[in-house]
Amino acid sequence: MVSLIIRKLRDADLTSKSDPVCVLYWKDIHKNSLHELARTEKIIDSLEPCWVQKFDVDYRFEERQVLQFHIFDWDNSKHETSTQDKLGWTECTLAEIMASGGEPLTRTLNDGKGGIIVVVGEEVVESKEVVTLSFAGSGLDKKDMFGKSDPYLVVSKSVGSNNQYTVVHRTEYIKKTLDPVWKPFVIRSSLLCGGDDQRPLKIECFDYDKDSEHDFIGECFTTLAKLKQGNVSSNHYDLINPKKKAKKSSYKNSGKLMVQLCTVHEEPTFLDHIRGGLQLHFTVAVDFTASNGHPAQPNSLHFWDPRVENQYATAIRSVGEIIQDYDSDKQFQALGFGGRVPPDFKVSHEFFLNGRVDSPYCAGVQGILEAYRHSLATVGLYGPTNFAPVIKHVANFARSLLDGKNYFVLLIITDGCITDLPATREALVMASALPMSVIIVGVGNEDFSAMEQLDGDDRRLSHNGQYAVRDIVQFVELQRHLPMMLSSPAMGRAQLARDVLAEVPSQVLAWMKANNHQPGTPKTDVTFQF
Structure with missing residues (x-):
């Protein structure tokens, strides 16, 4: 499974930020031709997108598998990449990704005038274990000028040893509230944490904005092992905004995040x-x-x-x-x-x-x-x-x-x-x-x-x-x-x-x-x- 993170992407929109989509291509090295394999979802107004969509690629040791990642600013409803603005691309082999010792592979985007792509490869661990999670927030920072906030959560798992994370789930946003209760969601433990209960997880809270970049509220860190304890005081987290914390010695938090529910069970497979x-x-x-x-x-x-x-x-x-x-x-x-x-x-x-x-x-x-x-x-x-x-x-x-x-x-x-x-x-x-x-x-x-x-x-x-x-x-x-x-x-x-x-x-x-x-x-x- 291949995950992507982008940093410092070029802005191709005049009045807002880019709406990036990544398209994965397989390169036929014998005919020097590209063939599309998959696409991510579109992230609105972001120069550092973290896509939930992952790429499932079959790894074959005996074959040189050349991949190209092309980033586009997706500004219309058409399906063809030729109608979108190119933001850059990079090429690597699947072997390079998987042989990086568990560390992400980092490349500078070609022809993009800026932008860094971080590629993470991970063997899919087959597991029937399924996690149901539900969160609530309390006293979140007010981000909207004429209202409260429209908060949503982004859950990520750690990759490598350099404090990097890749997104595994994004909740719905809830309109005009500082005390949200998000709908429960179900996720396989293999996707959430690679089957490792102790793997660090990051939960970020954002204020959704339809026409601009979403505002960061705060973040906290945990593990699945801790989440499994359910709705207890140790699963009540301060949402911390590092920039605010650095500026004010009196800063406590930007709100609280509480685990409402965490259950784990096995579900049959296809x-x-x-x-x-x-x-x-x-x-x-x-x-x-x-x-x-x-x-x-x-x-x-x-x-x-x-x-x-x-x-x-x-x-x-x-x-x-x-x-x-x-x-x-x-x-x-x-x-x-x-x-x-x-x-x-x-x-x-x-x-x-x-x-x-x-x-x-x-x-x-x-x-x-x-x-x-x-x-x-x-x-x-x-x-x-x-x-x-x-x-x-x-x-x-x-x-x-x-x-x-x-x-x-x-x-x-x-x-x-x-x-x-x-x-x-x-x-x-x-x-x-x-x-x-x-x-x-x-x-x-x-x-x-x-x-x-x-x-x-x-x-x-x-x-x-x-x-x-x-x-x-x-x-x-x-x-x-x-x-x-x-x-x-x-x-x-x-x-x-x-x-x-x-x-x-x-x-x-x-x-x-x-x-x-x-x-x-x-x-x-x-x-x-x-």
């Missing part, structure tokens, strides 16, 4: 559920709207070349080949939407790719691809782009199997902007209470910014005041993976599958926990006698 017999049911829904271009034309996204897979087939194969191993019968539903379907060629937003009217099932990934090719020859492209019918189709199956032994994954592949956004939002909010996840893969070069609204990573999805129970949507733009696929097809498909399926395990666990489902009993090993 693999525990898989070993216990959980079945993942895979459904594909393909966009048959006219904006894809006529399948007979080489510039069409649906053009079928026996030598080179189109983007739809690439997405189906990349995701399907991973998920098929978690479904015992390997019978998958394959749907289409936005096409004119024979024999009457009426527009349908929920038709079966195999051409049947009684069953949408196909045998394995190859069966899906054959059904997709069949529909290209028989279905007319039309429109509009409606997602709600296929989401409701899968939701009906999920609603009938709430036993904790079945989970449904819907892959929607589309080339453009959604036209039934309100209906789709409603369908997703309803589906969020069911055992299902929805993955949207965007193909082609369209602007997919509207799709980001459906992915609840930054903001919980809602419709008419009703909020999603949990985030079940993951959006991935295929265009970002094409350079790697051209350079190394197998590695490109693997990276696409990783990005597409990355959130499914946590989404499965969230549903299982919310509905009190424990893993089934694994089948006992069979001993063969010869």
Whole structure:
């Protein structure tokens, strides 16, 4: 796991500070090309961002793994890095990061006219231990001119021996109060402290400001071992602002931080559920709207070349080949939407790719691809782009199997902007209470910014005041993976599958926990006698 800290970043905004995002690239040293692996979240108005998002990178001793970290000032809603201001970059190998003896790797950013990047590598410790924490504040400093403060907390763990910390959690901010009570949050101990109860933790309190840099209130230090004592006097901390303390001998604190709750328990992992017999049911829904271009034309996204897979087939194969191993019968539903379907060629937003009217099932990934090719020859492209019918189709199956032994994954592949956004939002909010996840893969070069609204990573999805129970949507733009696929097809498909399926395990666990489902009993090993 790779964490980042930035110091003294260049300010690229005229009226405020930069809004930095870090993009991690893998460098193909044989072809001297870059391929995006992951991105952090955006930090508003900061020249020293500490991102909560970490990078999971597989370490291989036998391979020279060259990484590049590019920092951008993200000033618009577009997904492309080419539309953002560059703040600098650096290159190193994963071996350099991991062989630094536990100390952070520090580099000066190139082409950034200032800025230092601190890279921390840490082996992920597998642990089922989960920590639930809740904090309250009292008598915090007033930071807003016409109000009180809008406080939030940042929890960090120590890295190396040089008094440096990397962020592991950021709470919500609470408006206009000096005595906040933050919502409880849950975090795995492996992320919080690397499984080490004695590892130093830093808790900082800030006043949230929408249009400027957040104001520092104070900080305190502790360990998980101490937090486990719960709501006792020894877990009441002075929040200290070092600058204020240095200026005034009478300074006591900038408020108090109290531990309201700290419980530790073990939670089953995704693999525990898989070993216990959980079945993942895979459904594909393909966009048959006219904006894809006529399948007979080489510039069409649906053009079928026996030598080179189109983007739809690439997405189906990349995701399907991973998920098929978690479904015992390997019978998958394959749907289409936005096409004119024979024999009457009426527009349908929920038709079966195999051409049947009684069953949408196909045998394995190859069966899906054959059904997709069949529909290209028989279905007319039309429109509009409606997602709600296929989401409701899968939701009906999920609603009938709430036993904790079945989970449904819907892959929607589309080339453009959604036209039934309100209906789709409603369908997703309803589906969020069911055992299902929805993955949207965007193909082609369209602007997919509207799709980001459906992915609840930054903001919980809602419709008419009703909020999603949990985030079940993951959006991935295929265009970002094409350079790697051209350079190394197998590695490109693997990276696409990783990005597409990355959130499914946590989404499965969230549903299982919310509905009190424990893993089934694994089948006992069979001993063969010869």
